[in-house]
Amino acid sequence: MQYLRYVGNIFQGDLGTSVQSHQPVAKELGAAFPATIELALAAIVFSAIIGIGLGLWAALKRRTIVDQVIRVVSLIGLSWPTFWLALVAYYLFFFLLGILPGSGRLEPASIPPPQVTGMYTIDALLAGDLWTFWDALRHLILPASVLALYTIGLLTRFSRSAVLEVMDMEYVKAARAKGLPRRTVVFGYILRGAFVPILTVLGLAFGSLLSGTVLVEQVYSWHGLGQYSFAAATRLDLPAIMGVGLIVGVVYIGLNFVVDLLYGVVDPRVRVA
Numbered sequence: 470m471q472y473l474r475y476v477g478n479i480f481q482g483d484l485g486t487s488v489q490s491h492q493p494v495a496k497e498l499g500a501a502f503p504a505t506i507e508l509a510l511a512a513i514v515f516s517a518i519i520g521i522g523l524g525l526w527a528a529l530k531r532r533t534i535v536d537q538v539i540r541v542v543s544l545i546g547l548s549w550p551t552f553w554l555a556l557v558a559y560y561l562f563f564f565l566l567g568i569l570p571g572s573g574r575l576e577p578a579s580i581p582p583p584q585v586t587g588m589y590t591i592d593a594l595l596a597g598d599l600w601t602f603w604d605a606l607r608h609l610i611l612p613a614s615v616l617a618l619y620t621i622g623l624l625t626r627f628s629r630s631a632v633l634e635v636m637d638m639e640y641v642k643a644a645r646a647k648g649l650p651r652r653t654v655v656f657g658y659i660l661r662g663a664f665v666p667i668l669t670v671l672g673l674a675f676g677s678l679l680s681g682t683v684l685v686e687q688v689y690s691w692h693g694l695g696q697y698s699f700a701a702a703t704r705l706d707l708p709a710i711m712g713v714g715l716i717v718g719v720v721y722i723g724l725n726f727v728v729d730l731l732y733g734v735v736d737p738r739v740r741v742a
Contacts, residue, residue, distance in 0.1 A: 498716055511609050
């Protein structure tokens with residue numbers, strides 16, 4: 470009966486009450502989730518641009534020194550522990566060089582923009598507050614870059630393999646035989662054909678970023694879902710822990726659904742099927 474009541478409350482938006490704060494878990498998650506979304510979106514955009522670009526470049530330059538260097542760099546990105554890299558980046562760019570802020574989402578004296586989405590960069594733009602936008606963006610760069618490094622390595626290696634597979638297909642050879650410009654062949658034929666499997670990895674990587682921000686948010690005092698789940702776990706706050714797990718599961722399901730829909734946008738053969 471307790472379980473049935475819990476499930477019934479979930480469908481009404483009630484995730485229970487936190488044992489520590491005595492506040493509704495849904496309310497606390499609603500306050501923490503936008504910060505993690507902002508961090509994960511910045512990381513996945515950065516990862517997609519760099520990772521897919523490096524993978525494409527390595528595939529086009531296969532068996533050359535460029536290909537070898539990119540493969541080694543991507544392997545290093547996959548091998549570095551995120552928590553160690555977060556600490557090193559914090560020490561180097563904040564403590565030693567002082568070129569980037571070290572913690573928080575804004576400077577202590579700054580006032581958050583009027584809340585619309587909960588993401589400070591977007592809310593600041595909507596409010597026309599360019600100073601707060603720049604402040605929020607500077608605080609976002611370091612944790613997002615650290616979080617993106619593993620995904621960049623993953624996307625680089627996967628994109629290279631996907632592009633190499635498509636490059637040997639008959640329709641690519643036909644496009645080259647027709648004398649189409651190299652740019653058209655690369656972006657209109659090769660990259661588009663390889664983008665379906667890459668899109669799958671992007672969706673899974675974004676879900677992993679949402680659920681894997683715990684250590685990065687702790688190091689950079691980023692008050693998001695990761696820091697909330699860490700606090701809930703250390704205090705044995707079971708309703709909060711279950712709420713976090715439920716939200717992450719729903720996000721994964723939703724991302725997989727969106728990726729399935731995007732297959733038809735990228736590949737016309739999926740729409741026909």
